[in-house]
Amino acid sequence: MDCFIHALPKCEHHVHLEGTLSPAHRLLCAQRNNIALPNNISSLSVLEKELYPADYDYEEGQDGSDYLREFLANYYGAMEVLITPEDFRGMAAEYIERARKMNVRYAEVFFDPQAHTSRGVPLETVMQGLLQAREDEKKLHEGKPDYVRIEYILCFLRDMSADSAIETWKAAVNGGYLKDIIGVGLDSDEDGHPPQKFDEVFEAARKAGLKITAHCDVDQPGCHANIAYVATKLGGPRNHDGPTELFLTPKYDAGADRIDHGLNCADNPELLELIKKSNLGLTLCPMGYSKHLGPESVFRKLELIKQTGIPFCLNSDDPAYMCRYKEKVVIDVQGKTGWTMEEIAACEINAIHMSWTKDLEFKKDF
Ligand code: ADE
Ligand code: ZN
Numbered sequence: 001m002d003c004f005i006h007a008l009p010k011c012e013h014h015v016h017l018e019g020t021l022s023p024a025h026r027l028l029c030a031q032r033n034n035i036a037l038p039n040n041i042s043s044l045s046v047l048e049k050e051l052y053p054a055d056y057d058y059e060e061g062q063d064g065s066d067y068l069r070e071f072l073a074n075y076y077g078a079m080e081v082l083i084t085p086e087d088f089r090g091m092a093a094e095y096i097e098r099a100r101k102m103n104v105r106y107a108e109v110f111f112d113p114q115a116h117t118s119r120g121v122p123l124e125t126v127m128q129g130l131l132q133a134r135e136d137e138k139k140l141h142e143g144k145p146d147y148v149r150i151e152y153i154l155c156f157l158r159d160m161s162a163d164s165a166i167e168t169w170k171a172a173v174n175g176g177y178l179k180d181i182i183g184v185g186l187d188s189d190e191d192g193h194p195p196q197k198f199d200e201v202f203e204a205a206r207k208a209g210l211k212i213t214a215h216c217d218v219d220q221p222g223c224h225a226n227i228a229y230v231a232t233k234l235g236g237p238r239n240h241d242g243p244t245e246l247f248l249t250p251k252y253d254a255g256a257d258r259i260d261h262g263l264n265c266a267d268n269p270e271l272l273e274l275i276k277k278s279n280l281g282l283t284l285c286p287m288g289y290s291k292h293l294g295p296e297s298v299f300r301k302l303e304l305i306k307q308t309g310i311p312f313c314l315n316s317d318d319p320a321y322m323c324r325y326k327e328k329v330v331i332d333v334q335g336k337t338g339w340t341m342e343e344i345a346a347c348e349i350n351a352i353h354m355s356w357t358k359d360l361e362f363k364k365d366f
Contacts, residue, residue, distance in 0.1 A: 011351035012107040014283035019318025020095040029081035067292045088129025102327035106149045114157045151182040158193035165201040183211030190220040206235040211356045213258040248353040254278035266301035281354040285317035313351035
């Protein structure tokens with residue numbers, strides 16, 4: 001089974017680029033930029049041991065929002081070493097290289113510009129690095145069987161202001177970067193920051209022809225209402241996209257184009273119905289919640305969603321922190337569920353249908 005999963009061409013639609021910042025690259029950037037790591041750590045093995053606690057292994061049943069806050073503090077703290085385009089390029093290049101080794105053939109990757117601009121690192125620096133890594137991959141591998149196609153999704157941080165999101169959007173427009181991203185997303189701390197707060201910026205993105213998605217994290221206060229809003233309203237009126245039978249096309253009156261996480265819809269039959277009716281897919285990261293919410297609850301919900309026929313795909317979220325990149329996520333989900341090869345392959349087929357690229361060529365790899 002593990003060999004089958006390794007060889008299976010895979011897609012990933014829920015991975016935060018900054019969540020792939022490895023201890024090794026963090027140390028390299030810290031040294032290059034003369035930045036002291038916490039506790040003046042200067043050795044890789046100590047960094048791994050002290051700042052990347054295995055699997056963020058919190059007590060099962062710990063409150064979900066505390067878990068997310070604690071994780072986010074570590075996640076943002078680590079980014080202080082990312083200063084130059086080369087730092088961002090190296091981070092993206094490392095993810096692409098890992099993707100290649102796992103037979104991930106296509107990924108739509110989130111990044112968080114405000115986590116950098118708020119530290120004085122300009123959007124141009126971030127974009128230069130990300131785009132260069134993608135160019136390098138194209139130059140060296142396009143046309144070969146191991147080519148990894150990358151699209152970028154610009155995320156707004158929901159615990160920053162709506163004005164800050166608009167400012168970020170304008171910087172992306174003025175920098176000419178809309179052509180370089182495929183969509184926009186919404187992440188960070190959901191508690192007290194419902195999607196409605198960002199109506200204006202999501203409507204602007206939809207008018208500009210970008211795809212839209214938003215995190216509806218697991219066990220966040222208000223998560224059911226947030227899932228319903230994202231599924232029906234986020235982004236305002238939908239452009240006519242020209243549905244193709246190859247891709248999952250949300251209904252004209254749906255909101256976002258996908259939902260990130262959204263696992264808790266399983267608790268609510270009306271939400272399940274709504275998501276199904278809207279023809280939306282979920283980008284789930286089951287192993288990311290399995291430890292702190294308890295595997296029983298997570299896999300019960302996953303099986304329930306599967307039974308409804310709502311499309312979902314399996315993703316890593318923040319693999320450098322959660323200790324599992326995409327291939328290991330699929331292996332571990334299979335281990336927990338006992339799904340057959342056909343059922344595992346169906347998740348990857350869902351992922352193809354949930355893809356946003358217009359590049360139909362990539363389907364040939366599957
Ligand atoms: N940003 C990075 N990882 C995240 C997650 N799991 N939830 C919300 N925001 C995030
Ligand atoms: Zn996420």
